[in-house]
Amino acid sequence: MQNLTVISNQRLNRDHALLELKSEVLLEGILPGQFANILVDKSQNVFLRRPFSIFQVDYKCNSIFVLIKGIGEGTKSLSKSLVGETLSVIFPLGRGYTFPEKKSKVLLVGGGVGIAPLMLLATMLKQNSHQIEILLGARTGEDLVELEKFARYGTVHTTTEDGSFGSKGFVTDHALFGDELKSFDKIYTCGPEPMMKAVARLAYLNEVDCEVSLENTMACGYGVCLCCVTETTGGHRCVCTDGPVFDIKQLKWQN
């Protein structure tokens, strides 16, 4: 647990903000998919911390980035954090995505604010010279953020539900989910659960490895409240400590 200083807060669109938080303790070994649990200090009605995927790590600056979509009172309050403020953050928490052992062709699929863990993932996959395709989906073009940054790490494809940007439809309607899907060694995804289930089903049918990062309501974030369970082949498991990243083979999503 640390107090991190907000060193930048970039408004990306009407409800997304990208916070950069500087640590006084040397950062090391943060994995994509791990999260930060942040205390919402300025809101009377918010009692529990709010978990956010670690979006990026800047080891030179000793800072982490978190992508926040203001939805409820807690996330809205945090998205308006001011530069110079300190936030109480417990991080890094949870188990992250795992990397392929040999050089691989991988597909990253993000939906909505679920793109958050994929930036650090893309960064680290690129460092290991994997071939990366990135598919990002959202309701409208305005909801797609940080596309230029993603393009540094791989070929970016987009879908929007209203067709205002990229191809129209859900991510799974994209041509990448056609015959080409079998050419990937692994799919990594994060987004709304129905989207991840649809991605997982197609990965399963095409026998492509797939890891998903789950969202869940958490009280603690470090495995003591046992509130954020998900059903796995090994019974109920905490999303915060056994996840948030799970191999789809661990989940009962095949049906």
Next chain:
Amino acid sequence: MAELSIDIAGMKLKNPVMTASGTFGFGTEFDDFFDLNTLGGFVVKGTTLHPRQGNSYPRMAETPSGMLNAVGLHNGGVKYFSEHIYPRLLAYDTNILVNVSGSTVEEYIACAEQINELDHIAGIELNISCPNVKEGGMAFGTSCPAAEAVVKAVRKVYRKPLMVKLSPNVTSITDIALAVEASGADSISLINTILAMAIHAESRKPVLSTVTGGLSGPAIKPIALRMVWQVSKAVKVPVVGMGGIMNATDAIEFFLAGASAIQVGTANFIDPLASQHIIAGIDNYLDRHKFKSIKEIIGGLQL
């Protein structure tokens, strides 16, 4: 630096601050945050004779100044605890209690018998107050005959300190407390969570998979204080107070109401160091008010 140590029915506590079952895992999860030996004690997660998967998701709802949980005694069972968790607890020099629950009196007895074999466990906290299970749990804590039966049965087989954790979901908390004391409890802890519910208006559905759950956090502190006050006046055994304690001031209020020790619960979820701040804050309060020992403020409410 005032004297913080206190005896709770045969258990010597370095200070009156324990952490509450269900909010502290098996303790080891907190190793990264602080030295557990600084605690007066900690109560590990509710343990039953057989493994339990607990309730389905969603198990949690945030509410004003608190939260609901419907975990439902998710645990690996007492055998798993003895074989896999207990060996890791031997390294700690503090009072470790196991919270024991069950669906039947026989299950409580069998579980307590196995805990009896574990030398490094200081005592049992008998959970007759879990609101999130279909059978047993709170049912034992909401009627005097049922509470008497389970406490007497466990008392027969368990030789070390027996703390009984009461449910607030009763008409008369003192009746239950007196029944439990008469049946052999060495100490009484209260309160467990308050049966409550949350509704999602847009979907017209309950938030929790179980519809109802247990409310904890600052929202329940005034109720907990009232019950600790009533019970501590009625019984002779020590009372361990809990319910929404977030800071040292909250803890002091419980001592004044009559608690001899306190447990920090839901606060652990938000600030893993909450118990540490509370220990320091109690010491500071005693110094400021020129008390030499924690004992001087127990039941010290000025009426």
